[in-house]
Amino acid sequence: MHTSVAAHYSSASETDDRALASIFAAYTITATAWLLFATGVGILLAYKFGAPDFGRGAWLTFGRLRPIHTNATFYGWASIALVGMAYYVAARSSRTFLYSAKLGWIGLALFNLAALAGTIALDLGYNDGNLEYREWPWPIRLVFLAALVVTAWNLIGTVARRRTDDIYLSNWYTIGGVLWTCIIAVVAILPWYQYGLGQVSVSGYYMHNAVGMWFTPLALGIFYYALPKLLNRPIYSYALGVFAFWTNLVFYPVIGAHHFLFSPLPWWLQTTAIVFSVAMLVPVWGGSANFLLTMRGRVRDLAHSYPLMFILVGVIGYLVGSTQGTVEAFRSLQEVWHFTNFTIGHSHLTMYGFVTFAIWGGVYALLPLATGTEPGRAGLMLHFWMAVVGSFIYVISLSIGGTIQGLNWKSGAPFIQSVVDMQAYHVWRGVGGSLMFLSHVAFAWNVWRMTYGHAAKATPLAALPAADAA
Amino acid sequence: MNKLLLIAGGSTLVYAILALMMGVLPGILLSGTPPGPEVKPLTPLQAKGRAIYVANGCSYCHTQQVRPLPQDKIFGRPSAPGDFAYQTPELLGSERTGPDLTNIGMRQSSEVWQYIHLYNPRAVVPESVMPAFDWMFQVVDKAPAGVTAIALPRAFAPPDGVVIPTPDAQALLAYLLSLKQPALPGDAANAAGVSAVAMSGATSTADGGAAISVGAATPAADRYDAAKGQTLFTANCAACHQTTGEGLPGAFPPLQGNAAVNDPDATTHIRVVLYGLQGADVGGVVYSSPMPPFAETLGDADVAHIINYERSAWGNHGAPVTTQQVAAERAKGK
Numbered sequence: 001m002h003t004s005v006a007a008h009y010s011s012a013s014e015t016d017d018r019a020l021a022s023i024f025a026a027y028t029i030t031a032t033a034w035l036l037f038a039t040g041v042g043i044l045l046a047y048k049f050g051a052p053d054f055g056r057g058a059w060l061t062f063g064r065l066r067p068i069h070t071n072a073t074f075y076g077w078a079s080i081a082l083v084g085m086a087y088y089v090a091a092r093s094s095r096t097f098l099y100s101a102k103l104g105w106i107g108l109a110l111f112n113l114a115a116l117a118g119t120i121a122l123d124l125g126y127n128d129g130n131l132e133y134r135e136w137p138w139p140i141r142l143v144f145l146a147a148l149v150v151t152a153w154n155l156i157g158t159v160a161r162r163r164t165d166d167i168y169l170s171n172w173y174t175i176g177g178v179l180w181t182c183i184i185a186v187v188a189i190l191p192w193y194q195y196g197l198g199q200v201s202v203s204g205y206y207m208h209n210a211v212g213m214w215f216t217p218l219a220l221g222i223f224y225y226a227l228p229k230l231l232n233r234p235i236y237s238y239a240l241g242v243f244a245f246w247t248n249l250v251f252y253p254v255i256g257a258h259h260f261l262f263s264p265l266p267w268w269l270q271t272t273a274i275v276f277s278v279a280m281l282v283p284v285w286g287g288s289a290n291f292l293l294t295m296r297g298r299v300r301d302l303a304h305s306y307p308l309m310f311i312l313v314g315v316i317g318y319l320v321g322s323t324q325g326t327v328e329a330f331r332s333l334q335e336v337w338h339f340t341n342f343t344i345g346h347s348h349l350t351m352y353g354f355v356t357f358a359i360w361g362g363v364y365a366l367l368p369l370a371t372g373t374e375p376g377r378a379g380l381m382l383h384f385w386m387a388v389v390g391s392f393i394y395v396i397s398l399s400i401g402g403t404i405q406g407l408n409w410k411s412g413a414p415f416i417q418s419v420v421d422m423q424a425y426h427v428w429r430g431v432g433g434s435l436m437f438l439s440h441v442a443f444a445w446n447v448w449r450m451t452y453g454h455a456a457k458a459t460p461l462a463a464l465p466a467a468d469a470a
Numbered sequence: 471m472n473k474l475l476l477i478a479g480g481s482t483l484v485y486a487i488l489a490l491m492m493g494v495l496p497g498i499l500l501s502g503t504p505p506g507p508e509v510k511p512l513t514p515l516q517a518k519g520r521a522i523y524v525a526n527g528c529s530y531c532h533t534q535q536v537r538p539l540p541q542d543k544i545f546g547r548p549s550a551p552g553d554f555a556y557q558t559p560e561l562l563g564s565e566r567t568g569p570d571l572t573n574i575g576m577r578q579s580s581e582v583w584q585y586i587h588l589y590n591p592r593a594v595v596p597e598s599v600m601p602a603f604d605w606m607f608q609v610v611d612k613a614p615a616g617v618t619a620i621a622l623p624r625a626f627a628p629p630d631g632v633v634i635p636t637p638d639a640q641a642l643l644a645y646l647l648s649l650k651q652p653a654l655p656g657d658a659a660n661a662a663g664v665s666a667v668a669m670s671g672a673t674s675t676a677d678g679g680a681a682i683s684v685g686a687a688t689p690a691a692d693r694y695d696a697a698k699g700q701t702l703f704t705a706n707c708a709a710c711h712q713t714t715g716e717g718l719p720g721a722f723p724p725l726q727g728n729a730a731v732n733d734p735d736a737t738t739h740i741r742v743v744l745y746g747l748q749g750a751d752v753g754g755v756v757y758s759s760p761m762p763p764f765a766e767t768l769g770d771a772d773v774a775h776i777i778n779y780e781r782s783a784w785g786n787h788g789a790p791v792t793t794q795q796v797a798a799e800r801a802k803g804k
Contacts, residue, residue: 058605061526199497205493206493253492264554409566
C-alpha cells in the first residue's frame with residue numbers, strides 16, 4: 001500500500017502539483033469575486049446611513065442587503081478562500097498530493113452555488129428568521145453543509161496519506177474547524193429545540209461558534225504554516241500551539257450566550273458565558289505570543305515582505321479583537337456597548353483585521369509558490385496600506401461613535417439624539433469602508449497577476465523546499 | 471492513522487459534547503418555556519405582518535428585548551421569558567440603530583402615524599435614517615371605499631392622486647400594533663406602587679386643591695426645568711406634534727396656538743396627556759388618529775414638565791401647572 005502510493009506520487013507529481021495549484025487558484029479567485037461583491041454591498045449600506053432615500057425599493061432596502069453583506073463575506077469570501085488554502089497547506093505540509101482533485105472542484109461548486117442561491121434568496125425576501133449568519137433558507141444551508149462534508153473528507157484523505165510522521169499543527173486546526181462546523185450547521189438547521197426562548201439560546205450558541213470554530217481555526221492554521229515558511233524558521237513553540245488548540249476547543253463553544261446579556265435567557269447561562277469569555281484569553285494570548293515570538297528579531301524581514309506585514313496585522317487583529325471580545329462580555333461594559341455600533345466595529349476588527357488579513361497574508365505567501373508567479377510590489381503596497389488605514393478609520397470611528405451612542409441612552413436623552421450623534425461617525429465609517437473596498441480592487445488585480453496574468457517569476461523564496469515549515 | 475483519529479475524531483467528539491451542552495440542551499429546556507399570562511399567539515394577519523418584518527430585515531436595526539436597565543425603561547417593562555412563547559423565529563435582535571419595538575403597539579398606537587412613518591420616516595421624524603417603505607404603498611386617483619388615504623405632508627405626497635397601503639403594509643401595521651407587553655403578575659404590585667405614589671402626592675386633597683389655584687395664580691412654577699421639558703417632549707411627543715409644535719396638517723393637531731394648551735384652566739390639557747384622546751377637534755378640524763395615554767409611562771413630575779414646556783414654547787402662553795395638579799388629575803382616574 002505504502003509503496004504503491006509513493007510510486008504513484010513520483011510518477012504523477014507534476015500533474016498533481018498543477019491540479020493542486022489550479023484548485024488553490026480557483027478557490028482564491030471565486031472568493032475574491034465574493035469579496036468585491038460583498039464589500040460593494042457594504043459600501044452601499046454605509047452610504048444609506050447618510051442618504052436613507054438612496055437606492056429605494058424592495059431589492060435595495062437596507063434590511064435585505066445587510067444579511068447579503070454579512071453572509072457573502074462569511075460564506076462567499078472568507079470560507080472559500082480559507083478552504084482553498086487549507087487544501088494547499090494539507091497537501092504541502094504532508095508532503096503529499098490532494099486526496100481527490102475532483103472532490104475539491106465539487107466542493108468549490110457547492111460553496112459557490114450556496115452563496116449565489118443564498119444571496120438571491122435574501123434579496124427576494126426569503127430570510128430564515130433574521131437569525132444572524134444563518135439567514136439563508138435551510139435547503140441552501142444544506143448545500144453549504146454538503147460542501148463542508150466534501151471538504152472534510154478530502155482534507156482527511158489528504159492528511160491520511162501524508163509522508164511525514166507527524167500531522168502538522170495547521171492541519172489540526174483546519175480539519176478540526178471543518179468537522180466542528182459540520183456539527184454547527186446541523187445544530188443550526190434542526191428545528192425541534194428552537195422555539196421561542198429556546199431558539200434564542202441556539203442563536204447565541206450559533207452566532208459565536210460559526211465565527212469562533214470556523215474562521216478562527218482555519219485562519220490560525222494559515223498562521224502556523226505561512227509564518228514559519230516566510231521566515232524560514234520553525235514556530236516558536238509547537239507545544240504552545242497544541243495547548244492553544246485544545247483550550248480553544250474547550251472554552252470557545254461555551255461563550256455564545258454573551259450575545260444575550262440582560263436578556264430573558266437564564267442568568268446562569270449568561271454568567272457561564274462571561275466566565276469562559278475570560279478563559280478565552282488563554283488560547284488567544286498563548287496563540288498570539290507564539291506567533292509574535294516566531295517573528296522576534298526579524299523586523300527587517302517584516303519591513304521587506306508584504307505577506308509578513310499582512311500576517312503581522314492579522315496576528316495583532318486576533319490579539320486585540322479577541323481581547324476586546326472578552327472585555328465586551330463584562331456586564332458593566334455591556335451596559336454601554338450592547339446594541340451600539342461598537343459591536344459592528346468589533347466584528348470588523350475580528351473578521352477583517354484578523355481573518356481577512358490572515359487570508360491575504362496566506363494568499364500572498366503561498367499562491368506564488370503554487371502558481372510560480374508573483375504580484376507586483378506596487379499592487380501589494382496599495383492593497384496593504386489602503387486596507388490597514390481604511391480598517392483603522394472604520395473600527396475607530398464606530399468604536400467612538402458606538403460609545404457615544406451607549407452613553408447617550410444612559411443619559412436619558414431622547415432616542416433620536418443617538419441617531420443624530422452618530423452622523424459624523426457614519427461618514428467616517430464610509431470613508432474607511434471606501435478605502436477598504438479600493439484595497440480589494442488592488443487585491444483582485446494582484447490575484448489576477450498571480451494566476452493568469454503575466455507577472456514576474458516567483459522569487460527564490462518559492463524555491464525553498466516545500467516542507468521546511470513542517 | 472491513529473494520530474489522525476485522535477486529533478480529528480477526538481476533538482470532534484469533544485466538540486459534539488459541548489455543542490450538545492451549550493446549544494441543543496439549553497434549546498430543549500427553554501423551548502418549553504410556558505407563555506406568560508395574557509401572552510397570546512398572533513392572528514393570521516399579524517403573523518403575515520411578522521413574516522414581512524422578517525423578509526425585510528427589520529430586526530437588524532430594531533431589537534425586541536427590554537433589558538432590566540434604566541436606559542431601557544422608555545421601551546417598557548423588562549422582557550420576561552414567557553413573553554417569547556409564540557415568537558419563532560425569535561426577533562430579539564443585536565442592534566438598536568432604531569428604537570426597541572417590544573411595546574411599540576402601546577407606545578405609538580396611531581395607525582395614521584405608523585403608515586406615514588412607514589411610507590417615509592422623514593415625514594414625521596426628520597432626523598430618521600430608516601429606509602422608506604413606500605414600495606409597500608400604492609398611488610391611486612381616489613381611495614376605494616373602506617380604505618383611508620394616508621394623510622402625507624405635502625412635501626412627501628405624490629404630485630397627483632392619493633396614497634393607500636397595500637395588503638402587505640396593512641399586515642405589517644397589524645403586526646406592529648400587536649406588539650404590546652402584557653402586564654406581569656408582579657407588575658400589579660409595581661402599578662400599585664405607582665398609584666400609591668400618585669396617591670401620596672395627592673393625600674391632602676385640600677393642599678392639592680390649594681395648589682391648583684395657587685399654581686394658576688403664580689406664573690413661575692418654581693421647579694420647572696425648560697431643558698428637561700424639551701427633552702421629554704422630544705422623546706415622547708415630537709414624533710406626532712413635531713418639534714415645531716405645528717403638528718402635521720390633517721394627521722396630528724398643532725399645539726402652537728392650541729386652545730386647550732393656552733387655556734388658563736389646565737385640566738383638559740393634563741387629562742389629555744394622562745389618558746389620551748380619540749377624535750380630537752382642534753380649531754374646527756377633527757383628527758381621526760388617537761393620541762396614546764401617558765399615565766402608565768410617565769410620572770407626575772415628567773408630565774408637568776412636558777405640559778409646562780408646551781405651554782411656554784412656540785409663542786404659547788398657558789399658565790404653568792404643578793406636579794400636584796397632575797397628581798390630582800391622576801388620582802381622579804380616567
